[in-house]
Amino acid sequence: MDQPSRSAGTVRPGGRTARVRAAVLEATQDELVERGFHGLTMDQVAARAGVGKTTVYRRWGGTPGLVADLMNELANQSSPHADTGGIEGDLLANAQSVLDAITDGRLGATFQAVIAAATADEQAAAALRTFYLRRIEEWAKAVDLAVERGELPRGTDGGEVIRAISAPLYYRLVVTREPVTREDAERSVARALAAARAGAFVAAEPAPAPRARPRAHKAVRAHPERQG
Amino acid sequence: MDQPSRSAGTVRPGGRTARVRAAVLEATQDELVERGFHGLTMDQVAARAGVGKTTVYRRWGGTPGLVADLMNELANQSSPHADTGGIEGDLLANAQSVLDAITDGRLGATFQAVIAAATADEQAAAALRTFYLRRIEEWAKAVDLAVERGELPRGTDGGEVIRAISAPLYYRLVVTREPVTREDAERSVARALAAARAGAFVAAEPAPAPRARPRAHKAVRAHPERQG
């Protein structure tokens, strides 16, 4: 939200500023791995980065600002969706990357920290939301391709399929706080795929004819013959 | 973990102690509604409850302890699973109760606070885990009944179905931080149900014969002929 990465107008993005930012973000990540978000202190980060405490407060405001900036940094490094040629392979790749983001030591600590920070700070929440909406949008393309290949019903909402795969993993991470395993990821894919094939991810109401809307109260069913 | 509700051995659960606890927990909830977990301070809670700051520190230790105790209190008030006669109605009731727990002002603030607290404190995490595992276990019965009625494939994992319904809602709440609506809840039920009917929630490997294990890599399929 501020000017951590690149400032407006007539400032100097030159060497020192960038160097300080890199050192601070790296120190932040180290601290997150060792102590988690609640154990993150501005003082400690400044000391570890070898910069003045004042500087860290001035540029990031507080620990939520630090993790938010870190998240924005990760957002710039996000990779494109997989394209294995089949929808199951793509979705498994997606689930695997979610699993990494959760369980991998350094990366996992960062993501969990941002989730924690987002519960307390709107800036961190915005960074989190932006990151995931962008990520969902990217991976939704894989689903769209599968629809075009005829692997999934026409009209399937790609973004929702991607969410459906991530959701159970985050549920275990944040709500029930159980360990999240590779098997969980595979099951998640299998289930989302089963629902998608059954047409449960086809948008309910395109509403072109506003006449006697079909209140689907029993279950949502696929209509593959509808021309998208 | 301490002795908030009822102490061990030769203590006095008498009037005053219970009165103090009630006042403190209510003040805690009020503060959570107004300021959220990160704005919760022991000082403020004590003042609002009209009790001494020392007392709150002594009995609850810190703000995570407060929300953990609050969660334990809610756990005691949890209601049994719905039984509408059909699995879809039951699952919709479940989704609705999750939705309430998330969006309802007072209740929602409490649950979100516990989720936030759990990211920082093991005591709060334990309270959260216990609450949800118990809740899942309770609602899984509704799925089991549906299996017995023949509405779902034999061997369907009830707990996993219940998780699958809650997961997308919490995902929106905690990760993408989008508003969670009634439509989200209904969609969640429809999708979980579609996957369940397709047999995607049938346990993959009962593994009685450890010979040449069937690596199900294509998709998980139902085996309704297995004798439970």
Next chain:
DNA sequence: AGACTACCGAAACGTTTGTCCCATTAATGG
């Protein structure tokens, strides 16, 4: 009713956290 004692509460205390001031450093532009 009276003694016992578990529990509570007000205030003082040391520690941690965040802010401010001002001298110093080092990019930038000529």
Next chain:
DNA sequence: CCATTAATGGGACAAACGTTTCGGTAGTCT
């Protein structure tokens, strides 16, 4: 290479936080 000035860094400062002490209040038991 030098002047300019954005940005940094150390240290002093105020506020918030959590802990400790000790006197007071009110259940509990006989």
